[in-house]
Amino acid sequence: MSSFRSHFFTKGFTVVEILIVITVIGILAGIILVNYNSSRNRANDVTVQNDLEAMSGQLEDYKTSSELNLTYPPDKPALQTLNMHVTKSAYDTSIAVNVLYCVSSDRTTYALVARSKSGNFFEVTQDGIQNYTLGLAAFLNTSTICAAINSNLTFVSNGWNSSDQTTGPWRAWVGGN
Numbered sequence: 705m706s707s708f709r710s711h712f713f714t715k716g717f718t719v720v721e722i723l724i725v726i727t728v729i730g731i732l733a734g735i736i737l738v739n740y741n742s743s744r745n746r747a748n749d750v751t752v753q754n755d756l757e758a759m760s761g762q763l764e765d766y767k768t769s770s771e772l773n774l775t776y777p778p779d780k781p782a783l784q785t786l787n788m789h790v791t792k793s794a795y796d797t798s799i800a801v802n803v804l805y806c807v808s809s810d811r812t813t814y815a816l817v818a819r820s821k822s823g824n825f826f827e828v829t830q831d832g833i834q835n836y837t838l839g840l841a842a843f844l845n846t847s848t849i850c851a852a853i854n855s856n857l858t859f860v861s862n863g864w865n866s867s868d869q870t871t872g873p874w875r876a877w878v879g880g881n
Contacts, residue, residue, distance in 0.1 A: 756827075783877035807858065
């Protein structure tokens with residue numbers, strides 16, 4: 705019987721060996737999770753940047769094809785005529801507003817600002833796209849965000865408004881709900 709017992713126990717793993725394997729698996733899972741989240745955040749950032757650049761192109765087309773003295777859209781109805789769309793899954797919808805459109809009073813300057821699910825902000829103007837650096841507090845204050853980018857800009861519309869229960873949070877000018 706003693707030879708059976710010693711033979712039986714030599715074939716298994718010790719508690720220490722099992723703990724080492726579990727620790728290694730945990731470390732590898734952590735590394736994979738961090739890389740996955742990082743990749744997903746980068747993908748959301750690139751998607752938001754691509755959306756903003758596409759909308760910028762549509763705004764430029766509006767300006768050049770407009771018979772309104774080469775100006776940008778003045779309001780939501782004019783924005784809706786552009787039939788713009790955003791990839792909604794890439795935007796941070798945990799905040800009150802997102803995808804803001806601003807235009808100057810003479811409508812010769814504009815800005816679009818958005819926040820990705822990664823938490824990064826981006827802005828695009830007629831001069832190109834860049835990181836928005838004013839932070840969340842400034843971003844959520846629609847009455848001052850546009851002027852903070854350029855003193856000539858005023859807020860026109862947001863593409864996402866979490867409190868809108870009538871038409872839904874996504875505005876028609878960015879593809880609706």
